[in-house]
Amino acid sequence: MVTYVTNFSRSGLYDWMAQRVSAVVLAVYTLFLLGYVVANPNMDFAQWHGLFSQGWMRVFSLLALVALGAHAWVGMWTVTTDYLTKMTFGKWAGAVRFLVQALCGVLMFVLFVWGIQILWGI
């Protein structure tokens, strides 16, 4: 049993599940958007604006944003704990890893708030 404080849920099982569920949400959202664009070849801005003005699309987009945040956090946490270790950074590994993780966390939070602002600003 290895314990860590910075992973998504304190449990490997929940992190793993969160990453898989969020991957399905992101895949469905991406396929829907691609399908919408393909099905409407002559789409103009008004139609695109109309799609994102609907309540269900905002909920769907917000769900995709939450899924993106969870998915990216688990992925980036895995990458940082693989490569930013004592093997590569010696005694500074903990500090370097924490800084990179903090940067990722801030970036994801900014993208999340910005995304909400865009969705509800339409």
Added chain:
Amino acid sequence: MSLPNILKVSVYRYNPEKDAAPFMQNFDVQIDGKDMMVLDVLQLIKEQDETLAFRRACREGVCGSDGMCIGGVNGLACITPISHKIGKDGVLVIRPLPGLPIIRDLVVDMSLFYQQYEKVQPYLQNDTPAPAIERLQSPEDRAKIDGLYECILCACCSTGCPSFWWNPDKFLGPSALLQAYRFLADSRDTQTRERLSRLEDPFSVFRCRDIMNCTNVCPKGLNPNRAIGKIRSMLLQNAT
């Protein structure tokens, strides 16, 4: 593939008491066009240079002593024919198992590998009173540990796994996980819940990214990746 009379072999050498850094040493080995096992070639090299160090014991793929990286892929030297591993440049390249500290030449320090093996408590645990003769198992239950108990702990799988290279102290590695599932799948073991609770953290099992190097290199043809998938399923069923 026709084999040359003189085989060019490049071998990893490192003696920490003498060498400042590891280096590759070239040898010309007379094989007279005959196919043979990599271990036979190493024995012929040892006749030229008796300082070359490597492990070997049974020389028939049972003991798991001579795991090494042959032509870029882990395998047992005693059951790997040279004809399968000579590179396009005609050179047979032999290195130690990757990711573990080198003791000397092709001999690696397996301590981390065994520590991870020890963590999964690889022995039957049953807290019910022992029967007079033996704990019986149905043929169907016995079949569930086929493909698991055959592991010879050669470390080819774990040292072929990048997740084990990066976190050999935290990620159990495919070999230990195959053994973990061997006892999770055993109908006679009663510690399933306790065993699972020790595997739920973000590293022990879940650092596996399913690249399947382990299954690809296993000299016994076992499938550690499948065992890891089964452990994940058991953890999921246990938690939902």
